[in-house]
Amino acid sequence: MKPASFEYYAPRSLSEALEQISQVGDDGGKILAGGQSLVPAMNFRMAQPTALVDLNRISELFYINPTDSGGLMIGAMTRDRVVELDENVKLRAPMIPECLHWMAHPTIRNRGTFGGALAHSDPAGQLPVVAAALQFNFKLQSKKAERWVNADEFFVSVYTTCLEADEILTAIEVPALGKHSGTSFQQVSRQSGESALVGIATLISLDEAGKIKDGRIAYMGVAEKPVMASAAMDMLMGNKPSDELIADAIKATVSSELDPGADIHASVEYRLHLAQALGVKAVKEAVARAAK
């Protein structure tokens, strides 16, 4: 058999799962969500968890609830495909279905989960950058306590989050988009369903006069975790977004804040070129949508 042996737990309730992970988490036990990244790693024996606590039978972790403030609360085990096709998600956070369309294939999204893709913290993953741009909040629970952290705290590095060994990501809060706000997700990958060479998630908010009053631009594929384009946002803030300004603002980020690596798929120069082209395209689209 391909994976190494492990003890298997199939809890029916969250409290049962929290008890089990508190016992096995410190000794190399892991949470099993959709398994679409973990099980391939186990098949290669790159991952050899001593125990798996399988959350697939915990019905209380599968839900999408619109919140009173205009946002969403999403149970961590909600399948990606369910999130992608949900009407409330399309209406309240259209960047989520747009980015999920790029994530692997429908067959993978049928099993993969919203919480799992975030907790995997893949530097080339779509959801982490969207989480950084939209400022998701993450509910982390252990047997003893629960806490909320934001996207900046949650993502630490490659495949690493701030989750402790005895904690489970149980829910994700997607804040409401403000008035006159628009979003855009762009990426380039070598083939459909593959990891992105470079990708970008953008949120832009305009004031009544059409000047940029707030926003966040997050890049993927250029570092170990989502990179916020602060230099670009500084230049855009308070200004009317002309084509020239957008190009200059993105250039400020591309020339000073991004430090992509080179690999067999793309050189540093090509990744920076993509970062410029996708950045301009994303900000323009987000501005156009915000103006509607």
Added chain:
Amino acid sequence: MSDLIDIKVTVNGTLYERSVEPRMLLSDFIRFELGLGGTHVGCEHGVCGTCTILFDGKPQRSCITFAVQADGHTIETVESLGTPDKMSVLQQAFQEKHGAQCGFCTPGILMTMTAFLKDNPHPTEEEIREGIDGNLCRCTGYQNIIEAVKLAADNMASKS
């Protein structure tokens, strides 16, 4: 070795009871425990799609799911679609258009597209191409496969 776990899984309408190690992949369970060799295993890490089965009616990769996770669930494999004498509309179209080619990727494509055509009975060519983008054919000729799916959609439409 960890303890064996008793599971009950309905596969192609038959309820099977088996004891398995937790680490047994669903694909290996289907092939070696149940003797259903129609489900092929290619890359064994969720990339090629030939091991695709229907899990509670939805296409999923059986090589990156554990057999214990199928306990209490319903699985359909390529054997459920038809027999050589009585093929499904999609299988007939694959035969007519020579969509099988070498045949290795075919079981996964048939399962993926059986579910696809249920959700979208009148697909455009673009949608068909997108629908099979998670299934690799290393004969590298998707043309016959796409034509077969188109023909199946037409034949299903004229039947109903």
